[in-house]
Amino acid sequence: MTEFDYGARIVRLQEEMAEHNLDVVLLSSGADLPYFTGYEAVPLERLTMLVVPAVGECSLFVPELEAARVEPGPFELIPWAETDDPVRLVARAAGAIRRAAIGDHSWSTFLLRLQAEMPGAAWSVASAITTPLRIRKDPAEIDRLRRAAAAVDRALARVPREIRFEGRTERDVARDFVELTVAEGHDLAWDPIIASGPNGASPHHEPGDRMIQEGDVVVCDFGGRVGGYYSDVTRTFVVGSPTERQSEVHALVEAASQAARSKVAPGIACEEVDRAARQVIVDGGHGSEFIHRTGHGIGLEVHEHPYIVEGNESVLEEGMAFSIEPGIYIAGELGVRIEDIVVCGPSGVDELNRAERGLVDVA
Ligand code: ZN
Ligand code: ZN
Ligand code: ZN
Numbered sequence: 171m172t173e174f175d176y177g178a179r180i181v182r183l184q185e186e187m188a189e190h191n192l193d194v195v196l197l198s199s200g201a202d203l204p205y206f207t208g209y210e211a212v213p214l215e216r217l218t219m220l221v222v223p224a225v226g227e228c229s230l231f232v233p234e235l236e237a238a239r240v241e242p243g244p245f246e247l248i249p250w251a252e253t254d255d256p257v258r259l260v261a262r263a264a265g266a267i268r269r270a271a272i273g274d275h276s277w278s279t280f281l282l283r284l285q286a287e288m289p290g291a292a293w294s295v296a297s298a299i300t301t302p303l304r305i306r307k308d309p310a311e312i313d314r315l316r317r318a319a320a321a322v323d324r325a326l327a328r329v330p331r332e333i334r335f336e337g338r339t340e341r342d343v344a345r346d347f348v349e350l351t352v353a354e355g356h357d358l359a360w361d362p363i364i365a366s367g368p369n370g371a372s373p374h375h376e377p378g379d380r381m382i383q384e385g386d387v388v389v390c391d392f393g394g395r396v397g398g399y400y401s402d403v404t405r406t407f408v409v410g411s412p413t414e415r416q417s418e419v420h421a422l423v424e425a426a427s428q429a430a431r432s433k434v435a436p437g438i439a440c441e442e443v444d445r446a447a448r449q450v451i452v453d454g455g456h457g458s459e460f461i462h463r464t465g466h467g468i469g470l471e472v473h474e475h476p477y478i479v480e481g482n483e484s485v486l487e488e489g490m491a492f493s494i495e496p497g498i499y500i501a502g503e504l505g506v507r508i509e510d511i512v513v514c515g516p517s518g519v520d521e522l523n524r525a526e527r528g529l530v531d532v533a
Contacts, residue, residue, distance in 0.1 A: 370505025
């Protein structure tokens with residue numbers, strides 16, 4: 171697999187720090203740490219923390235028992251022993267600083283103790299400077315997102331042939347999706363959303379004991395991770411032949427997806443992509459039933475910037491990767507969602523997911 175240039179990423183981070191007058195950036199659990207070092211902290215009561223000074227070399231403090239898992243990178247590795255106080259070690263490494271930024275997903279137990287150890291410092295969230303760096307994917311990252319999307323597309327192609335829906339619970343079907351996701355080349359699968367019949371009206375429904383029946387529309391939202399990067403796809407299936415109503419609602423969502431995908435290009439505001447999808451659904455008479463944003467960025471996290479939502483006026487740039495996932499949720503009746511991952515290419519959309527989007531019968 172392609173390698174990432176962590177050293178170059180740290181250099182860019184330090185340039186951003188200079189621009190924002192930051193003396194130190196502290197990164198712990200969360201996706202910023204692997205982005206800059208290749209190392210993902212185990213989120214534990216034992217502190218892992220990268221100390222990035224304004225100039226000079228970074229220090230990565232890790233619990234001694236985790237040190238063997240750390241690959242060499244652009245930092246000095248400092249294992250701390252069970253009897254050490256890691257917060258004090260980090261504070262000492264940071265030195266007498268005035269402005270510190272800390273990773274958004276750092277535990278408050280560490281932040282509060284760091285604040286006590288560094289009473290002169292003003293604190294801010296690291297995402298203010300890490301998001302602009304992470305939001306545009308480099309070719310090696312897009313390569314991984316593309317592999318993840320291709321793997322999930324292969325899994326999707328097997329669904330109608332290999333997964334039985336009728337007479338089984340959502341929970342059982344969810345297990346089959348996990349198995350296919352891993353079998354097609356993901357390192358791991360995240361918990362799928364399998365929402366059948368009226369359960370489909372809840373976008374983040376947790377698969378439960380409902381027995382899937384003939385005539386059900388089933389929303390299947392699933393994916394996994396390849397080399398640290400996520401896939402995330404949704405298709406809506408029908409058990410048996412669809413009713414006219416089911417076909418109509420599905421066709422509307424498909425048209426909304428098409429409208430949003432074809433809108434994607436550098437210079438287009440995120441909210442314009444949302445509007446393109448939403449207008450189709452509003453015109454079709456289901457505007458009030460499209461109850462979430464059109465999409466979210468994806469990369470080292472399943473949900474990250476940019477968010478494709480009304481009010482987000484920031485414009486798309488080449489290399490941004492995100493989902494397009496319009497849906498219609500009719501309470502007590504059904505839900506339909508279609509989700510694909512796309513990248514903003516130099517002149518238009520680069521579609522990572524290519525799997526069939528039509529309403530496929532899985533009876
Ligand atoms: Zn979601
Ligand atoms: Zn999604
Ligand atoms: Zn999804």
